[in-house]
Amino acid sequence: MTITAPAPHSTQQSDLTVTNLTRIFTAPDGTETRALVDASFTAKPGEFLSIIGPSGCGKSTLFNAVAGLDQPTSGDISINGSPIVGQQGHVGYLLQKDxxxxxxxxxxxxxxxxxxxxxxxxxxxxxxxxxxxxxxxxxxxxxxxxxxxxxxxxxxxxxxxxxxxRDVILLDEPFGKLDAQTRATMQEWLLDLWDDFQKTVVFVTHDIDEAIYLSDRIIVMSPRPGRIIAELPVDLDRPRKPAVVTSARFIDLKTEILDLLATGQN
Incomplete structure (x- = not known):
């Protein structure tokens, strides 16, 4: 099924590049909290990229910076090479709360x-x-x-x-509050939507199986201060079928991600 929705902006595919992004929060008493440190990655045009990491590792901080809702302490963010730091309206952004x-x-x-x-x-x-x-x-x-x-x-x-x-869409745990059966249905629905519109998707989740099932590539982050400790290609055929979760490659990827999250380093 392919649906083309006419709209007032370009629908060409775009890449998102984040370079050495750091965010340090300073409390009124001068105490500093390093939420995110030197994060760098590129989401390729039309790619489904997932980010996974422990709670408090800076995933939402990263999204808020990309969406222009928060000013990073340092670093660069660009879409197709054009800087967007501190600018809103360049990406679509969906939070867990609808x-x-x-x-x-x-x-x-x-x-x-x-x-x-x-x-x-x-x-x-x-x-x-x-x-x-x-x-x-x-x-x-x-x-x-x-x-x-x-x-x-x-x-x-x-x-x-x-x-x-917008060509780049940020999805921050959109299925986190759904029951398991509804969540599985929504994953299939999202893959159909992504396949039809070929947006560049950056997807945050705490669910390792979900990240592997949906993604072309997975970024793994360390505990706070959040750093990118690994980027793993998901070399599973598309279209994905639910049975893929029992495959040897799926299980190997899950084991690798669990080890990375357990140690907090690559």
Whole structure:
């Protein structure tokens, strides 16, 4: 299934490059906390890249810097070679909490990005409705968020992020609060969405199986101060099937990641 959603911005694939990114927080008494130190990586155009690490290792700090919500202490961030440090609006960003507006319908929520970009409400609806139909929300276009299951809410939030139409998308544990069965369904749904739109995705998760199953490559981070200690290619065939989790290569990758997380070093 291939859906092309017309939108006011380019849909070409882009790379994201983070170079020597450091973030040090200073308390009023002068105490410093090093959250992130010298983080460097590139997410290639159209790649699905996951970041995994212990709680408090700086993953969200990294995302906030890339999204322009926080100013790093030092380092560079660029998309296709153009600096974006301290600038908002260059990436799509989805948090674990879906942040759907309770007073708007599903259709009204997923079109917010288009409306903010200057697209008329009528045109935004024309763009969004086929996507809602194609990706399992056609029966819920007029529902309010509190009438949806957790999985349906995340579908709406992800489609809203896609319709914001940025080439690079940050997903911060979007399935972290879902039950196991819903989470598995959403993983398959996300892979279909990614395959159709070929966005560059950077995905944070604490779930090693999820990271391996979804990704082309995995970045492993150390405990705070967060450093990148390994980058592992996920050399499993696509399209992925659930049975791949029992394969020898999948198990080897999982063991390697567990060892890295246990030692905190490569």
């Amino acid at each position: 942040l759907l507006l309770p007073w708007r319908s599903v259709l009204g929520n997923v079109t917010i990005g288009l409306e903010v970009s200057g697209v008329s409400k009528k045109r935004a609806n024309e763009i969004a409705l086929p996507m809602l139909q194609a990706y399992g929300l056609g029966e819920f276009v007029n529902h309010r968020p509190d009438q949806l299951s957790g999985g349906m809410r995340q579908r709406a939030a992800l489609l809203r992020t896609i319709l914001f139409n």
